[in-house]
Amino acid sequence: MAIEASTPEGRLVPCPDCGVPSERVHSRYGQRLADAPCGGRGVVIELSVRRLFCDNAGCRRVTFAEQVEGLTCRYGRRTPVLQRMLAGLGVVLAARAVARLALLLGVVVSRMTVLRLVMALPDPAWEAPRVLGIDEFATRKGRRYGTIMVDCETHQPLDLLSDRDADSVAAWLREHPGIEIICRDRATVFADGARKGAPNAQHCADKWHVWHNLGEAVERLVSRHRALLRDLVEPQSPELEPEPEPPDPSPVATGAATGDGASPEPYPQGKFLDRLRDTHAAVRAQVEQGLSLREIARRLGLGRNTVRKYARAASPEAMLHGQWQNRTSKLDPYRPYIEQRIAEGCTNPVQAPR
Ligand SMILES: [Zn+2]
Known part of the structure; x- marks a missing residue:
């Protein structure tokens, strides 16, 4: 019309x-x-x-x-x-x-x-909150970060800063006095900025980071004490109990020939191990591209010593040695016989037993 x-x-x-x-x-x-x-x-x-x-x-x-x-x-x-x-x-x-x-x-x-x-549209009007949440946000993940300010009581995002810098956070806080509690993660930029900009405010960790840090700490602790956990669990699970019978060479060879005992799952699955394998693959790939350890550390967000450890390990499993040294295996009772056969020059499990 x-x-x-x-x-x-x-x-x-x-x-x-x-x-x-x-x-x-x-x-x-x-x-x-x-x-x-x-x-x-x-x-x-x-x-x-x-x-x-x-x-x-x-x-x-x-x-x-x-x-x-x-x-x-x-x-x-x-x-x-x-x-x-x-x-x-x-x-x-x-x-x-x-x-x-x-x-x-x-x-x-x-x-x-x-x-x-x-x-x-004009931004909605707001006043300096009593409880302020400060966190980072990515405009390009791993490369470019900004800072977001949120009113923790109303959950309303208040402002965005174009960088993740202590001075910017401090300047923003000085422009908005009256904040009593600052809820943040433990990044030093936010800690320094908040201390400079609002020296009287009380600081606390936000809920997400408390849970995240707790999860990481528990995972580290459990992986460090895996051996102890296995000792606790093993007596209750019959398939993991070691064979009570004394070793008899012939069944081993038969088992090896059919593949029953010769190729056990080499390493278990799990989030921790998956991540270890992924990181190892990423580090090795970048080492092969000729990147420096410093550059790889920067790209993957890891410490340089951690990157060096990954770069030196030929396989991800090699990094588990300390942890898996004491691992029991179904083959343990037959170990003397297997070692004897290897010493005699037989390294093929399919070969007929002597
Ligand atoms: Zn004119």
């Missing part, structure tokens, strides 16, 4: 630069403005506006286009009513859904335009 309209002649319009009013017409041109839909149909206003001369000799502007208050804005292709409607929907539905819904209502708009309209 198109509505034609034109601005009246003889109306004085101030120059946008110098403010001196003018009515001397240079030309007229047509503008198409999308308006809010009406009766289920899209509305377009075909508006004829004047281009006027600025007659002020001291002004650098020669001509300017007149604007109609409440209807046009410079370079705008939508009326303010439609812009407000799309921005409001964008906040509720997100951009892609708004673009689809608008099409049903007869308004053509891209999701990027909706995003721009939402981004142009």
